[in-house]
Amino acid sequence: MGTVEPQIANAGDAQAKLTDGFQLVIDALKLNGIDTIYGLPGIPITDLTRRAQGEGMRVLAFRHEQSAGYAASIAGFLTRKPGICLTVSAPGFLNGLNALAHATVNCFPMILISGSSEREIVDLQQGDYEEMDQLAIAKPVAKAAYRVLHAEDIGVGIARAIRAAVSGRPGGVYLDLPAKLFAQSIDPELGRKTLIKVVDAAPRQIPAPEAVQRAAELLKSAKKPLIVLGKGAAYAQCDSEIRNLIEKTGIPYLPMSMAKGLLPDSHEQCASAARSFVLPGADVVMLIGARLNWLLSHGKGKTWGGKGAKDWGGQKFVQIDISPQEADSNVRIEAPLVGDIGSCISSLLKEIDSGWLKPPAAWTNAVAEKKNGNVAKMAETLAKNPSPMNFHSALNVVRDIVKANPEAMLVNEGANALDFTRSIVDMYRPRKRIDVGTWGIMGVGMGYCVAAAVVTGQPVIAIEGDSAFGFSGMEVETICRYGLPVCIVVMNNNGVYKGTDKDPTGRDPAPTVFVKGARYDKLMEAFGGVGVNATTPSELRKAMEEAIRSKKPTLVNAVIDETAGTESGRITSLNPSAAKKK
């Protein structure tokens, strides 16, 4: 770098011969294979959206930046390329920031590009239009954050943002583009030379041989081994290596929610239905792209067979992760294996090929027995047809529809609507299930639907709590506008968790309840989509089958027994008041 001396032209130069900041941003993105922008126009980026579209990029405009941001984040997860969210300054930026934080927390590569106001005025706090020091605000929630002041630095800015988003542990990157930058003129040839095509943005990271050996030895010593697959394993896109490892070793495995389908949930080694048996029972656990955070009870406590809430259960851990800092974050990791999952598993397979004995039958049979018992119990519950419809009888339908359409994407958010779907609806292919992620966040739904449809070209099924849906519900217009094959099922139980709470004073509705008998289907009809009110499993089945067949945007208002849910779904223990009641 540094060989080119770009000349920023003065006003009055022959405009036709010059290029500008807008163009360089578009050229830099395209040069790096980025062809889609999720955003919302306004000063100073309206022309950027127009010109990007004019240059053949897909520009998907949302009704709220948060949805655009969530769309970009999940596009990053699905494609391993940074998802781009484009917003206006201050309020638009802040609306997008939630998704940037979400991307960082979930290890999804994303770039939030926001226009910003005039630096001189912002820095002196003189009160500019939408004045805000966005770079400073983005830093704590971003993996990296950059600002570009000169047109000739656009190439570097975008290259740095891409590399930061996808290399090592992926995350959210903020790129601040002040209004003045877009109009800066520059000679096209000089401008072109400043662009950078990023080479090997997410390099393979080969594990150290001694770390591989240590991990293999620990696994070989196990009497009751278990593999936990996390969404990092789904992200890594090394599906056949993962399948090979699991089938060659014969170790039972547990998929975290977004790792479901890496191997079909119907696989004989899948231990999902025996989770509360395998976690405390295992002696050696290999984590593949899964953190020992709250979703795995921090690797200790009663879930893992520990005596008290914070006691170690006695398991020894192997942890495959690209982040060297992840090991020992909660409990001791005996065999950290740092590298990209594909390389780590290939190396492990070589070690294991020589002299691997399948785990003792006492263990695998016990797991199978537990699992079969639980599956049979669940089948009984699913076969019931209560009136009104409940989560189980509705999700029994969704389970069949997903089985018949294994390529379809499944978006899922809510509390009971999330927990029941995760346990009842089996997944058959990798990266088909996308949900609330590490934070258990509400509001990802419709943004995820748009990105899933656009990125995969497959039908999308969204199972949404009625509260969860409300966070991004206006994006049904976006779904209709782009004519996306999305079938939304709102599990309508009249509220957050349940529809039965009352204000003790009798004045207002309780904070957890909504309008009774609301018809979310009518919202879809307002924009030309198909709305269906379903009060029975057979009505739900017919509506979903028709939605998949027709590919028309569809919203099914599935009327669910308002007493059916539990407070906080499966995580009641984290709810302070509920914990006290125990």
Ligand code: ADP
């Ligand atoms: P889950 O919520 O499914 O348990 P987490 O989000 O907690 O999964 O963990 C994902 C982990 O995967 C992160 O620690 C991240 O560093 C790791 N990871 C992401 N991509 C890769 C990769 N290509 N190779 C190795 N580890 C990865």
Ligand code: TPW
């Ligand atoms: C951004 C807190 C967790 S789950 C939930 C809320 C508000 C909604 C549950 O009701 P829903 O599901 O969707 O109707 P169901 O089936 O149990 O009735 N704000 C954000 N994220 C979270 N997680 C919350 C609030 C919450």
Ligand code: MG
């Ligand atoms: Mg609800």
